[in-house]
Amino acid sequence: MQDSPDIKSTITEEYKIHPADFSSIQFEFEYDFTSTGNWIETATQVFQRLLSDKLQWESMDSATSFFEKCILKLDADVQYFKHVIQSRVLHLLWLNLTREHSSSSNIPAHHLECHIRPKAGEKPEHYLIRSSLSALAATLTGTPSLCIHHLQDASVPDFYKRIDRNVHHLLHLESSLPGGRDPLAGAYTLDFYTRNWTERIWNQLLAK
Numbered sequence: 001m002q003d004s005p006d007i008k009s010t011i012t013e014e015y016k017i018h019p020a021d022f023s024s025i026q027f028e029f030e031y032d033f034t035s036t037g038n039w040i041e042t043a044t045q046v047f048q049r050l051l052s053d054k055l056q057w058e059s060m061d062s063a064t065s066f067f068e069k070c071i072l073k074l075d076a077d078v079q080y081f082k083h084v085i086q087s088r089v090l091h092l093l094w095l096n097l098t099r100e101h102s103s104s105s106n107i108p109a110h111h112l113e114c115h116i117r118p119k120a121g122e123k124p125e126h127y128l129i130r131s132s133l134s135a136l137a138a139t140l141t142g143t144p145s146l147c148i149h150h151l152q153d154a155s156v157p158d159f160y161k162r163i164d165r166n167v168h169h170l171l172h173l174e175s176s177l178p179g180g181r182d183p184l185a186g187a188y189t190l191d192f193y194t195r196n197w198t199e200r201i202w203n204q205l206l207a208k
Contacts, residue, residue: 028069029053035077035086040197044204047093051205054101067102067111074143076116076134081190083134087112087141088194089201096202113145114138124151124160135167 031046033039050070057066072090077083094111116134118127131148138146148167151160 028071029066030071030073033072033074033086033090035075035083039086040200043089043093044201047097047201047205050097051101065102067098070111071113072111073113073115076114076131076138078119078130078134080133080137083137084141085190085193085197087114087138087143088190089197091142092194092198093201096198110144112143113147114143115147115149117149118151122151124156127151128160128163132167 029050031050033043033046054066072094074083074086074090077086090112114134116131118131122130135146135148150156
């Protein structure tokens with residue numbers, strides 16, 4: 001994870017904008033969550049950076065809620081059930097953070113994005129299957145935004161790019177992508193890890 005630059009110095013020095021005009025600036029704070037490695041530790045670090053940015057934002061007396069400008073970007077894991085758990089955890093932590101640290105009632109519901117990316121050397125037919133499963137996991141957990149990244153190999157037929165787009169459109173238009181049915185709710189193992197990971201990250205944030 002790369003540290004983002006200091007918000008105040010970036011805005012006031014580079015763009016020469018007075019703090020009173022911050023509410024009119026059209027920009028967002030994006031926080032990337034990888035799916036691999038020690039996910040609990042890396043996710044905790046990302047949320048710690050988010051809270052640090054929030055303090056800087058509030059110190060500038062902006063009229064706009066910090067959380068209204070936040071986007072959480074999750075890279076889809078190759079394992080279907082792990083991606084389901086990670087999406088659930090991010091939803092729960094977002095709810096906890098906004099309830100704990102914000103008095104605004106206008107927090108947007110589009111806070112989470114799922115990004116599905118091809119692996120190096122992955123065959124297009126394999127990526128099609130994997131991206132479809134990842135898209136399904138995102139849909140069933142109520143992820144509002146979905147982005148399927150195309151294979152960049154020039155030899156890959158455009159046919160696969162059209163399918164990638166269709167997966168997104170079909171899930172969004174016909175399956176109510178932001179609705180989140182989550183038919184796996186109540187499954188003991190998934191619920192256990194969802195609760196366990198959420199509590200571990202939340203407790204580490206409270207300890208700081």
